[in-house]
Amino acid sequence: MENKPLIFISNDDGVNAPGIRALIGLMREIGRVVVVAPDKPQSGTAHAITIHTPLRLSLIQKADGYEEYSCNGTPADCVKLGFKVVLRGKPDLLVSGINHGSNASVSIIYSGTMAAVFEGDMSGVPSIGFSLSDLSADADFKPSGKYVRIITEAVLKHGLPEGVCLNVNIPKATEEELQGIKICRQAAGCWQEDFDERVDPVGNNYYWLKGIFIKSDIGLDTDEEALANNFVSIVPVKFDFTAHAAIGELQKWNLDV
């Protein structure tokens, strides 16, 4: 058991979500597993961290090669606290998910699932986020299993380039419909918001956020294109926001004071 890789698991849908239960089952076949996940759903929390309230950890289960905790914080908090307080070190691999809903294209920036992955990546741990394009609570995670296993084992075998982590999205499809895996780039697009405006019983307005995703990218090498054709998409992701190509253009502005 000691020779098996140590795999750290988190998510943003909360420790009891079917997606993380499926991921735990798959990872326990591959290695020793430590889970630290939010005690409640945290979708849309992005990379939020908790700095104004204290964090708490609750041990849920401990067995040979398996430990599971819930935490009152965000996915990023779970990873920070998990590495520092639970593991007191680093795992061989971090996996996050399986998220209920796609984190392809620009959705990555709102994603707590991917925040956990970035935290692992920033700590130098090979890290993978898995998401299934199905928001429903009773989503079927079974067809995802084969792909989660293949990708996890490839990362354990090859490692990842320095500073690179993976955003894996799986289309909602049956095992027969799934076509394979494509390495992609993030599609350009945006969420076009709308607000459902309502009036509460005392006469005050309130708003519910809703939106639809608009793809503005016609490339054939994007994650959205892969998903639309029933391929599992892998986007290698790095954590440098610099628009390097724009540096020269801005330097021409001559902002000398």
Next chain:
Amino acid sequence: MENKPLIFISNDDGVNAPGIRALIGLMREIGRVVVVAPDKPQSGTAHAITIHTPLRLSLIQKADGYEEYSCNGTPADCVKLGFKVVLRGKPDLLVSGINHGSNASVSIIYSGTMAAVFEGDMSGVPSIGFSLSDLSADADFKPSGKYVRIITEAVLKHGLPEGVCLNVNIPKATEEELQGIKICRQAAGCWQEDFDERVDPVGNNYYWLKGIFIKSDIGLDTDEEALANNFVSIVPVKFDFTAHAAIGELQKWNLDV
């Protein structure tokens, strides 16, 4: 007044923070101004959006060429709601801040200030985030004024390359000490966390997140390097997480199913 640019302002320290009050004062000299900012501090909320509770807007002030609202949501919510419900359209420019504390290097990913900027950017609006490297409530925003004005006017004049927004950081320094402006790339680095472990009155453990920033970048062209030398840093930022250079490497894995 109608010919003046329409400038939208938000932040993450809340509508009453000294930093946004300073920014509002500066922008009212340049254009018409609409403010939609969180009703409470939202530091560390990153790109969180509110999907499980309704959002509310409160009008605080309305005058010729000026409107100010508070919102119970995150900075990203403020921008979405501000554009859709308050403006019912798009402004000529979005500015966010002035943040109390640096958003240079990897701090950008935790930043609510920059989340507002990304929202503007994704909507096609030229957008700038301003941050001062001083966390204190009584930080002196006066030396920042000249630089905020120069950069804002340059963006209004030149526009920004498509999909690019700006992360501007200002060192804590006097007007005399400030050396000018540098166009930079995001420094590589990470936050090294530690947790202050305590025991509550009923005997349960709890943890406070704390950490120090570790720069792992010796380049002279980074934002951290500029700030350390009392320069204002401008990082042109884009919203593509793809590690393009890693795509070829991953394709060699032959993940054919």
